[in-house]
Amino acid sequence: MDKEETLLDHMEREGMSRRTFLKYCASLASLMALPPSAAAAMAEALGKAKRPSVIWLPFQECTGCTESITRSHTPSVEGMIFDMISLDYQETLMAAAGHQAEEALHNAMKDNFGKYVLIVDGSVATGLDGAYSCIAGRSNLDLLKEAAKGAAAIVALGSCAAFGGIPKANPNPTGAVAVSDIIKDKPIVNISGCPPIPVVITGVLAHYLTFGTLPELDGLGRPKAFYGETIHDRCYRRPFYDQGKFAKTFDDEGARKGWCLFELGCKGPVTYNACATTKWNDSTSFPIESGHGCIGCSEPDFWDAGGFYKALSTPANPLKYVGAAAAIGVAAGAAVSVANRASKNAAKAAHEKTQLTDLEK
């Protein structure tokens, strides 16, 4: 593909109408809660956009994030946009391998220094100087530091890159950390989720292409437009929660009637993500719609958050110290009791009877 070709040219060539493209821009703008005028601006900017160089580095990851973006929406406008960025390095998707691939990476970094977007999926191993995860003989830690230097912005894609994810799960043998733990001087947007929703990824890229900036972020560095509300607040099963109608097991009457999965461990109330609105697999459904509670995959340390099947209001193992506590309590009570009796007896022993003669003194 010609580097000078714009997105609109490319789409027309691929047989996509301008109307479809405008519709996509409008839906993207509304999804990101931008004003209506932004749709036009987005269409214009995207239409004229020259393919920005994107370098995608995979670290301690499972390629689920790549699967999410490449497979669930094919063919689609999201897919087209990915055609339109110049994805200069992506191990899973690129044809090159070995030294060729490394050369592509270094050329892209050199040619677009200060301008490229760096996408990272997977966490960064820091244990043993990063030796747990290496590419072409170099540690992820090293690669990240080098690639971040020339990046205009960094997209931490997936919960591993955003928060450390599953590699960071207790006891974190590789010393895995998030991208933001290493890189402090670049704008970073966290697109968390395991995997993240495809339209969230393309939404952020479109925002960047249109406005040249990252969208507004929440306290955890996630775009507010997609992570502004909890799954619970947008869940179609919410009325059952409010009515106190809960499925008690995965195959009881309540489960068949589609009642709330809170008691089966749904983490919807504390999970900020857009699954309940954008849904998955071409807007077919999302986990709760398929009958399984939310596991909270877009939140930090979701893996260690007290069990997927324990209701949020129920503690992990609260009676852990009860035996010891009871023993110490009884012992303390008995000790105080003995002390009380001793002082009572002492008072009794020290008691002197008052005689009539004493009063006459």
Next chain:
Amino acid sequence: MNEMELLTWARGPGLNIAIGLFILGMLWRLVEIYTLGRKKDLAPARNAPGASGWHTVVRRSMPPHGMLKRSPISYIGGYIFHIGLFIVVFLFAPHIKLVDSLLGLSWPGLPSQVIDAVTVVTLATMLLVLFDRINNPVKRYLSTVGDYAAWMLTFLPLLTGFLAVKHLLLPYTTMLALHILSVELLLVALPFTKLIHVFTLFASRWYNGDISGKRGVPV
């Protein structure tokens, strides 16, 4: 520490510690109180013991003649917030779920809307009772730091719970963590403050009634 970590700590180690300290403190205090002992009563009972103790348990919950008019906030307010607390603590579905997971006991709950309404009434009543305590010179004179601390320890879980459910002020995750932490504070403090009346109230009433009955003042 982010909000999820705070919540995980509050639900996990925090709750373990709080429940441990609660059990420890309660057993300590109860063993201490019940082994204090009483001197042997050498006088013959003037009355057969009867049900005087049990009567007192109920009678002390009734305002003495004329007191309802003189101190309506104490009596009516006291009733409202105690019953409200009972309803919110024991009939809210997530709380029942908690007891179920701890002890395997469960019972039907009330709809969230009813709990919401009861919570608002209870919060308002507790504020009124506090205002009365500060405003009334006699009550103010009789109040100690312990009284205000007990009020605060009771009020905070109720307030944070309501804010969490209604998604007010702070994100739900943070508020839920604060709610659980405030309950943990209450659990730890309960055995060592006047809040221990939850467990000693009826026993002491019964004892007072029973001993009065034996001494010839049955009720």
